[in-house]
Each structure stands twice: as C-alpha cells, then as structure tokens.
Amino acid sequence: MAQADSKVLRLGVDVGSTTVKTVVLDPNTNGVLFTRYQRHNAHQAATVRQLLTEAAGRFPDVRFRIGVCGSGGRPIAAALGAHYVQEVVANAAAIRALYPQVRTAVELGGQDAKVIFFHYDETAGRLQTSDMRMNGSCAGGTGAFIDEIAALLNVPADEFEHLAAQGKTVYSISGRCGVFAKTDIQPLLIQGAERTDIALSTFHAIAKQTIGGLSQGLELTAPIIFEGGPLTFNPTLVRVFAERLGLEEADIVRPEHPETIVARGTAIAVDELFPGLQDAVTLSQALERLDHAPAQPEDAAGTGKPYFADDKERDAFLSRHQAELKQPVDAADRKVLRGYLGIDSGSTTSKFVFIDENEQVTDTFYANNQGEPLRVVRQGLMALAEKYRKLGIQLEVLGLGTTGYGEQMLSAAFHAD
Structure with a gap:
C-alpha cells in the first residue's frame, strides 16, 4: 500500500445493506493506506465502530476528513459528524480519478445493483456521468440473491464460486426475483441437475438481469469496470458477463480492491464536494461521537413481542397440538x-x-x-x-x-x- 505523506488523511466509509467497507487514502496520490471489508450481520453501527477502532490503532493522533455513503450511511454520517456522499457520486468520483478510460461501470452490492454510463466531455476536459440505472426494492441479481441460492443448494456462500467454476450446462433461471429463481431451480434439483450447473446458471441469470433488465436498452460500452463484493469474490461471474457481452480481456477493467472502490470514491469525493479542512478530526474523536450518538434502529432488532409469555405457555401450546395429531400405531410387538x-x-x-x-x-x-x-x-x-x-x-x-x-x-x- 502507498505511504502517507499528508497530515490530514481521508477516510471513506461505505455502509451497505450487508457489509461495511472502509478505506483510508493519502489525498495527494489517492493511494490506499488501509482498507477493510466486513459483513455487518444487521449491526451496522457496531461494525463501523469496530473498523474505525482498528484504523485508529493504525493512525493514532492523525486527523481525517471523513465521508460516508451507502444505504445505511446517512445516520452513521450524522453520528460521526461526517459528510454524507451519495454512492453513485462516490462511484463516479473514483472512476474519474482512477480509471478515466472506463465508459460503463457495473456494480453489484448486497441488495442493490447499478449500471453507470460515462462519456468524456471535451468541453469540460473530464469524464462525466451520462446516465445511471439501479434496481428497485427487490434484491434479485445481487449478492443477497447469490446467498439465497447458496442456501437453497445447502452450500456456504463463500463456496458458491467454486461450484459455479465447475459448471458446464446453463439452465434458464430467473434473475429478477429470488422467489422466481427458486421456482425454476427446485424442479431442476429434483430432476437430478448438478449443483455446479445450477450455480453457473445463477451467474448467467444475474448477468442476464443486469444486461437486459437493469440497463433498460442502453448499450454497455467498453471498457467496462466490474465492482462490488459479488464481482470481486466470484470471478466466474465476471467471466459470464464477458461472455454475454462479447468482451475481450482489454475491454474489462478489474480495479484495485473492487470490493471497496465506492468507499474509496467517497474519500475522494469529500474534497470535491466539501472543500476545506475545518472538519478534520482524529478517529478517536469520531469514535467518541459515535458512542454518544442516539442508538440506531438496528439496536432494537429482536425486541418484538414474543410468541409466548414464558416457557409454561409454550409447553402448554406444544402439548395441546401434539395431542391433536394422529400418532402412528405401535408396531413393536410384531415379528x-x-x-x-x-x-x-x-x-x-x-x-x-x-x-x-x-x-x-x-x-x-x-x-x-x-x-x-x-x-x-x-x-x-x-x-x-x-x-x-x-x-x-x-x-x-x-x-x-x-x-x-x-x-x-x-x-x-x-x-x-
């Protein structure tokens, strides 16, 4: 990683639907000094605190300008006293600064998918965003979609890539919705289809949904950059995209740390959107603010009304319903x-x-x-x-x-x- 040569560094935090990403940048070079990617398991604030604590140990007494993006980023930004950056803006900032040759960005997250279209503005002399497409409330064609199919196949999500890489046959599976996909997959499983082929077919479903359903007719022009956790940890998925789009190797951009590039763009965008150094703080100060911020809604998870008031009520329910079931006859006395x-x-x-x-x-x-x-x-x-x-x-x-x-x-x- 690059060496720091600035008294005030930049920190980008991407609080996504399933993961938290952090990147520390040297603002003079945009070089990465520290990066982390971690699932938060619905505990966003706690995971942000954990990653910032680790970064604080690496950079004691160093001041930072902090930007936060992502679907869960706004309340975290408020708690940290940091700047909130819209994630498409952050993504565009990273690509303009680091990969100006790109004309299309495909980013898959935990529960969202985005395609961003770029063109070079001769007048402005820089890369500009020309259009953007993003999925709706359904997580079809995203990282959560892969998790769901992995659970259906009874394999850990981190082994899904290994399965797909061995696949040879591609079946027609819906990539628009996990429920529809399961409807397609269950008969295949029961008919004896190989799980490797179903995993590969899942990647084709994701690519098909992104190319056809998400881009909505707009051409995905090369060079194309592939970003986000699902496209980082599933290289077979990138290969499937390349096959369906007819891409050569020169048409594909694989960025450094593609799983955290949006957090990196957030750190870059802080200076573009919010000039000045008056907001710089140490990470210890930021953590203190986070600790004193009002509890996030996530902390209330699991506090709904229980089904039963106590164990006695539950046992009574189970006994009552077991008695109503017709029990098999005892055949133990037969030879x-x-x-x-x-x-x-x-x-x-x-x-x-x-x-x-x-x-x-x-x-x-x-x-x-x-x-x-x-x-x-x-x-x-x-x-x-x-x-x-x-x-x-x-x-x-x-x-x-x-x-x-x-x-x-x-x-x-x-x-x-």
Whole structure:
C-alpha cells in the first residue's frame, strides 16, 4: 500500500445493506493506506465502530476528513459528524480519478445493483456521468440473491464460486426475483441437475438481469469496470458477463480492491464536494461521537413481542397440538411388519408414510430437501430400516408409490410404480 505523506488523511466509509467497507487514502496520490471489508450481520453501527477502532490503532493522533455513503450511511454520517456522499457520486468520483478510460461501470452490492454510463466531455476536459440505472426494492441479481441460492443448494456462500467454476450446462433461471429463481431451480434439483450447473446458471441469470433488465436498452460500452463484493469474490461471474457481452480481456477493467472502490470514491469525493479542512478530526474523536450518538434502529432488532409469555405457555401450546395429531400405531410387538410405502418428493421437502396391511400408519418422515432430495429420502429410508432392525422386526415393503416434483426421479431410483 502507498505511504502517507499528508497530515490530514481521508477516510471513506461505505455502509451497505450487508457489509461495511472502509478505506483510508493519502489525498495527494489517492493511494490506499488501509482498507477493510466486513459483513455487518444487521449491526451496522457496531461494525463501523469496530473498523474505525482498528484504523485508529493504525493512525493514532492523525486527523481525517471523513465521508460516508451507502444505504445505511446517512445516520452513521450524522453520528460521526461526517459528510454524507451519495454512492453513485462516490462511484463516479473514483472512476474519474482512477480509471478515466472506463465508459460503463457495473456494480453489484448486497441488495442493490447499478449500471453507470460515462462519456468524456471535451468541453469540460473530464469524464462525466451520462446516465445511471439501479434496481428497485427487490434484491434479485445481487449478492443477497447469490446467498439465497447458496442456501437453497445447502452450500456456504463463500463456496458458491467454486461450484459455479465447475459448471458446464446453463439452465434458464430467473434473475429478477429470488422467489422466481427458486421456482425454476427446485424442479431442476429434483430432476437430478448438478449443483455446479445450477450455480453457473445463477451467474448467467444475474448477468442476464443486469444486461437486459437493469440497463433498460442502453448499450454497455467498453471498457467496462466490474465492482462490488459479488464481482470481486466470484470471478466466474465476471467471466459470464464477458461472455454475454462479447468482451475481450482489454475491454474489462478489474480495479484495485473492487470490493471497496465506492468507499474509496467517497474519500475522494469529500474534497470535491466539501472543500476545506475545518472538519478534520482524529478517529478517536469520531469514535467518541459515535458512542454518544442516539442508538440506531438496528439496536432494537429482536425486541418484538414474543410468541409466548414464558416457557409454561409454550409447553402448554406444544402439548395441546401434539395431542391433536394422529400418532402412528405401535408396531413393536410384531415379528414381521408388512406394508406399503408412499413417498412425496415436493419442491422443498420430502415426505414418506409407511402403512401396515390394515392401512394403519406406523411411521412417517418429513425433512427439507437441502438441495438433494434423493439423498434425503435415501437417508430417511435407511433410518426406517435401521429402526426396525434394532427392534428385531423384519420389515417387508409390499408396494411403493411416489408423487410430487421428484416423482420420475424417485420412480427410476427405486423402480417404483
């Protein structure tokens, strides 16, 4: 990283929907002296405090001009006594200062996606923003979208890139909405599609949504810069964009620290928008202001009215409803248990019921598919067989039937009717 050569440094803080980013700049060179990117898990102010405390340890007694941007930035800026910078303005400031050859910026965040269009103004002699497109309230095609599909596939979000990089087949998946995407993905999972292919298809859905739905017909002119956490930690996603846009390597700009470039732009924009040094403070002073600021709404999370007043009320509820459920009959007194098995492979869960020759339910099973319905059903059946083996009971399945989204797959796997 660059070395500081100014008595007053610049600090940019980007408080996003899922992460907080901080960048310390040398204002003489715009060189990065310190940078951090961290998920805040809905505790924005606490995460800002943590990152500023770390920076204060690196730069004791150094004064800073501070800018804050992002969807959660305005109250943090007020608490710090810092300047609030609109994030598109911050992004444009970074690109003008650092990457003036860029003509389009694609930025994906935790819950928002933006495409910014630039042109070079000959009269002004500088890069100018000509247009901007941003998604609405839905997080389709963003980092949260990736998190949601990763959860559906039962893989950690930080392993999603590894899956997608191995994908070969691209399926049609909606990138506009997570609910629609799940509707497309569930049948694919149940039909045995590889999770690697679904991960790759998810990236194609994001690129398709950004290029077609978000840009709204405006041409994404090269060179194109790719920014934000999802495009930093998922290089396969950048490759997918390049494939769909027909980009050569020379058309792609991969910035230094793309996950924190908007925070960097915020630090740059402070001097452009708010000249002067009268607002400079040490980070210890900024932290003191933050500690004495009114509590943010996030601190009230989880303080809603509980479902039950106490454990006694909850236990009474559970006992009452358990009593209303029809319990399976006890088959422990039999030497041989003959019966019929019915399996329902649904869109999100797998269920089966075993009934004896008198059509009495003896066992039931219900579990989340976890992205692998065949494995889940197999584990349930093995547990059923093991239960009766331990009881010394011979289990005989006289007939097996399947239904649901995964009916064909299960029928093929178990040779069912």
